[in-house]
Amino acid sequence: MRAGLDARIVVVRGRDIAMEAEKAAADGVIVAAGGDGTVSAVADVAVRTGATLGVLPLGTFNHFARDTGIPLDLTEAASIIRQGTIRTVDAGELNGRIFVNNASLGIYPRLVWERRAEQRRGRDKWSAFSIALAKTWWSYRTLTMRMVLDGVPLVRRSPFLFIGNGEYHAEGIDLGARPSLEAGRLSAYVAPECGRAELLAMPLRALAGRLSAGATFEAFTAREIIVEPSHSRIGLALDGEIVVAQPPLHCRIRARALRVLAPSCEAAG
Secondary structure (H helix, E strand, C coil): CCCCCCCCCCCCCCCHHHHHHHHHHCCCEEEEEECHHHHHHHHHHHHHHCCEEEEEECCCCCHHHHHHCCCCCHHHHHHHHHHCCEEEEEEEEECCEEECCEEEEEHHHHHHHHHHHHHHCCCCHHHHHHHHHHHHHHCCCCEEEEEEECCEEEEEEECEEEEEECCCCCCCCCCCCCCCCCCCCEEEEECCCCCHHHHHHHHHHHHCCCCCCCCCCEEEEECEEEEEECCCCEEEEECCEEEEECCCEEEEEEEEEEEEECCCHHHHC
């Protein structure tokens, strides 16, 4: 490689990612070349084995790379791996599975599922998104969720629950970004007063950097969150990948549990 790395490259997909990552963990460093879903799957192995994670961002959004300050240019990202600066950052855990960005239930997993179904039918990205948004809006419903946040119980009805590894900016130019991955807290967001009109406008406002305009969000932080939705099985989006889980959903923060090759906090800031 131009960055001067001596690496063994393995092309894998789906369930084989974890298996190959476990083999690579024996060398002490695992590099995930892909999007957030790939990074999440490899990070799960890295946390369990104590290996160090390197990231070559090849996805659409690359949220984890952006929030850790890893360059999106592949040559520059490879140079970060070669330099070998290790940061320890937080990871979230849901029912034993590690996530590096967020987990959500409700309308977002449904939107992702519908979009992918339309893309499999041959639709382009934006047509698939538009059709998926219309189908999600048509089947709109709220979830009743019993939650316990650090031992404090509460009940909410909302079209979604968003749980983040760290706190997220909800509006403005840094929409969707996290100021820190070392705060040792999960964040949780619900919109109990969100109706059909706001549901339809929410993705457009997010693109415009005005997600909170017109919407009433409730935000919480905790080290541990237990969720019992009003369904015996529920679809989740875990770092953008759709999974089916059986409640209760037990989320906790794994503070400084993930070793990652990234710029230092000062350099990333």
